[in-house]
Amino acid sequence: MNESKNLVLSAVDIWKSYGKDATYLSIIRGAGIEVSAGEIVSIVGPSGSGKSTFLHVCGVLDPPDRGTVSVGSMDVWSVNESRRARIRNSELGFIFQFHHLLEEFTLQENVAMPSMLAGNTRRDALDSAASLLAEVGLSDRGQHFPSETSGGERQRAAVARALILSPSVVLADEPTGNLDAANSRIVEDLMFELADRRSQAFIIATHSIELAERAHRSLSLEDGVLH
Ligand SMILES: Nc1ncnc2c1ncn2[C@@H]1O[C@H](COP(=O)(O)OP(=O)(O)O)[C@@H](O)[C@H]1O
Numbered sequence: 001m002n003e004s005k006n007l008v009l010s011a012v013d014i015w016k017s018y019g020k021d022a023t024y025l026s027i028i029r030g031a032g033i034e035v036s037a038g039e040i041v042s043i044v045g046p047s048g049s050g051k052s053t054f055l056h057v058c059g060v061l062d063p064p065d066r067g068t069v070s071v072g073s074m075d076v077w078s079v080n081e082s083r084r085a086r087i088r089n090s091e092l093g094f095i096f097q098f099h100h101l102l103e104e105f106t107l108q109e110n111v112a113m114p115s116m117l118a119g120n121t122r123r124d125a126l127d128s129a130a131s132l133l134a135e136v137g138l139s140d141r142g143q144h145f146p147s148e149t150s151g152g153e154r155q156r157a158a159v160a161r162a163l164i165l166s167p168s169v170v171l172a173d174e175p176t177g178n179l180d181a182a183n184s185r186i187v188e189d190l191m192f193e194l195a196d197r198r199s200q201a202f203i204i205a206t207h208s209i210e211l212a213e214r215a216h217r218s219l220s221l222e223d224g225v226l227h
């Protein structure tokens with residue numbers, strides 16, 4: 001399916017609401033997206049427009065009311081939960097506005113964590129983590145704890161952690177939203193390098209017009225629809 005474009009993720013006619021009766025909010029109203037290997041697609045939209053909601057549906061974290069999400073050729077919301085959990089862990093990577101690194105573990109252990117949880121040996125996981133840390137420019141920081149590193153370094157470590165299991169697509173929700181201009185640029189450059197070098201696909205929700213304009217494709221979320 002879709003081999004010619006090498007689609008890694010497609011979402012079709014997604015609808016998502018919250019609450020009911022007096023608290024009912026219809027947030028996503030027939031939105032869709034297609035992302036190919038190596039492609040960076042940005043989603044911009046005002047705060048509250050539903051960017052995080054849409055990413056959570058695409059990332060198999062939260063079910064849509066209607067619509068389909070395919071990762072590769074797998075319709076992820078139609079398979080059972082254990083299969084879905086496997087796809088979530090092995091095919092999808094996540095980067096959030098806040099790094100969510102575990103403070104009591106070193107950067108190397110943090111990056112290795114998803115691999116250990118997936119059943120790889122500690123040694124293998126730490127080795128892959130070391131090479132990914134080198135790839136994101138942190139080869140000398142693996143033994144440091146998050147509190148000993150800068151905000152930009154922590155976010156680069158979060159990027160490395162998202163990549164450790166070689167996901168088909170990384171979903172990044174305001175990945176530079178908590179960084180100053182210089183560090184935002186470093187993290188942005190890193191994502192573009194990874195897209196080129198590893199054919200890594202990204203969907204990035206962002207407020208940053210600069211980042212959105214740099215993306216290979218930029219979509220805008222308005223009234224629950226992506227244009
Ligand atoms: N769990 C929830 N229950 C009810 N409303 C929610 C929930 N999550 C988000 N919302 C509402 O949905 C809208 C979209 O939120 P969100 O997806 O976080 O937007 P964005 O990421 O674009 O800022 C907002 O009005 C928000 O208050």
Ligand SMILES: [Mg+2]
Nearest residue numbers: 051052053173
């Ligand atoms: Mg959001």
